[in-house]
Amino acid sequence: MLANDHVDLTVAAGEIHALMGENGAGKSTLMSILYGLLRPDAGTIELAGREVSFDSPARAIAAGVGMVQQGFALFDSMSVVDNVVYGAEPTRRGLLDRRAATAAVRELIERHELRLRPGDRAGDLPVGSRQQVEILKLLYRQARVLVLDEPTAVLTPAEADRLFVVLRELAADGRTVLLVTHKLHEVTAVGEAVTVLRDGRVTMTAPTRGLDQGRLAAAMTGREVDLDRVYPPGRPGAEALTVRNLTVRRGDRRVLDDVSLTVRAGEIVGVAGVAGNGQTELVAAIAGLLPADGTVRLGERDVHALGVRERRAAGLAHVPEDRGEVGAAPTARLADNLAVGFHRRPPLLRRGLLRPEAVRDHAERIVTRFGVRAPGVSAPMRTLSGGNQQKAILGRELAQEAPVLVVEQPTRGVDIGAVVGIHTELVAYRDAGHAILLVSAELSEVLGLSDRVLVMYEGRVVAEFAKDEADAEAIGLAMAGVTAP
Ligand SMILES: Nc1ncnc2c1ncn2[C@@H]1O[C@H](COP(=O)(O)OP(=O)(O)OP(=O)(O)O)[C@@H](O)[C@H]1O
Ligand SMILES: [Mg+2]
Structure with a gap:
């Protein structure tokens, strides 16, 4: 399978560029390649006119490319400062220079008008602030290109607005922002240009000014949405x-x-x-x-x-907010994740044993009905794109009837x-x-x-x-x- 197929994407310095596409279209894959988490089988990346190739995020960061991934990666028990400088601590005679670290972080917070305090414990912060800590980590490492994968998915509208203020300011400062989102209104609100991926290919690149939402949706799905x-209203009983x-x-x-x-x-x-x-x-x-x-x-x-x-x-069927922690077992197979709740009775269970073919059939039915895109029902849950994991869990719970x-x-x-x-x-x-x-x-x-x-x-x-x-x-x-x- 090709997750990214001859993708061409050019983003100007100082631009906020949105990336859209259906679940499983290859957005996170593309961002992971830019950030050195994945290696492309073919193709090149140029940064400021120079061809680069990253075999690790560390290399990407050294070249000025930073990424905030779909889930955050903060140490809850550590302070904002310790999280920000972690792995790139300023030292004096081989020891952590705490004063320098705090001063540097404080200066960045003030310059970018972030609502953070250096000493706060990361675990105590609301999700919007945690995300700002992630951005601060990139700024501390002097990232010129910032990649954010669905940053607003978990934010309140007010937090999202605050994020956009920060992103606009970073762009005005000459930085480049690549933003993955599913929300049409965000594309026009904050992006100058948008690229749409479909089945791993670019189907559209356009300025967002005057952009028709129907056209955007059609580029994503290949059909009218x-x-x-x-x-209609329901008939309560x-x-x-x-x-x-x-x-x-x-x-x-x-x-x-x-x-x-x-x-x-x-x-x-x-x-x-x-x-x-x-x-x-x-x-x-x-x-x-x-x-x-x-x-x-x-x-x-x-x-x-x-x-x-x-x-x-x-x-009672239940779809939790956090599918990753409560709803699913990421390393288990998709088929086994979809069997939960059905595995103690026929047809999945017979004479006290799970029937593998019944487990597979059951999974195939949910996958088909809910349009879950997966490498296959035997693939580990975590190899599904974020949105496809969500569709799978929701499908499983609806199927409970x-x-x-x-x-x-x-x-x-x-x-x-x-x-x-x-x-x-x-x-x-x-x-x-x-x-x-x-x-x-x-x-x-x-x-x-x-x-x-x-x-x-x-x-x-x-x-x-x-x-x-x-x-x-x-x-x-x-x-x-x-x-x-
Ligand atoms: N480790 C992996 N092994 C096999 N297939 C994978 C792996 N990671 C991703 N894929 C597949 O690559 C395709 C693209 O996934 P990707 O995560 O890039 O989608 P996406 O556009 O970010 O979707 P979403 O909007 O749901 O986040 C998917 O079909 C996915 O199942
Ligand atoms: Mg994704």
Whole structure:
């Protein structure tokens, strides 16, 4: 298979260049080649007119190319300074010169107007700040070309805006920024030019000024994508998920504070909120991953005392926010990842043994239905592109046909064509009589899919909107903690 096929990409100094393409199109592969993580089989890279070849990230960095990868690589227990200088520490007589390190990092923070403090512990920082530490690492190593692979996927809109301010400033300073993103509005907001990859080939390179979004989508997918599809409302039936007074304490703080909600069969209830206002804890508490006070009922059954596995058996499917840590085993085969939840009963299990051909068939079905692009079902999960891992886990959970599905960030890292596919699947799942609790940081996703919208703020549900009265402005206010008296 060719992950990158005769790719030509030219980026000017001082330019922010966006890279788009479907999941598995080869974006991360291309960036990894630039950064010396992978070697190309053919082709060349030129930097400021000179041909270069990197056989390691260290070489790339020495030549001024730095990359922030999809997941971050910080030492949580270390300070901002220690993380930034790690591996490139200033020394005096062979010893770490802490004062010089702190001064250098402080100077960079001020020059680039980053909102960081040198002494803060990396593990205590919100995700947007952690990302700034990663950028700081590159600046400290004097990178002239910065490669960011889906940097905004895990950021709040406000954090993303702050990142863009930093990137524009770096570009104005003559640096080159290569930015991978799935979000059309970001391409036009921050990029001067965009290149689209499809099946490892460049299908389009254009300035972003006046760019038509439909044309961009077509270059990515090779077909028309209906970006403004409107979904009909559901027909709610009996209560399928009932949550009463759910409370989670962390220290003496209530991260989830007395939350009650119901989701009916045939209904999608959306949960909106700025990340970090208890949504993740709500989902984890319902799934049984996090101890909580209060009650959780699936249909008539009280499952509060049950663990994760028993809740699944009782009819709860769950797509976690972090597919890498909670949802999947990266080194295990795709087929085995897709067997989870099906492996204790027929047809996958027979006479106490897993049937390999049944495991494979089951995986093939999910892969086909959800358009998961993978080297094969026997390939390790981690060889799938980020968005394809997401599609696989979501497909596995939908295939459970559980009466209740709790799903967090279902389309994070997923390309725009696949987003439409996932939305269509979720609505079909609802219309088949299932209940869905949908937690998403994408307000448009919550608005587009939900029959009712709940807004969380500081651990509480502070507002509820019916589908026809839910508008972005009212929800935005509630998300900021402003509610009507
Ligand atoms: N180590 C590997 N072994 C085999 N195949 C791989 C490996 N790494 C990536 N691939 C394959 O190369 C192709 C391109 O993957 P890549 O990660 O570059 O996609 P991407 O454009 O970044 O997608 P996404 O938007 O989902 O992040 C995929 O089909 C992927 O499965
Ligand atoms: Mg990728």
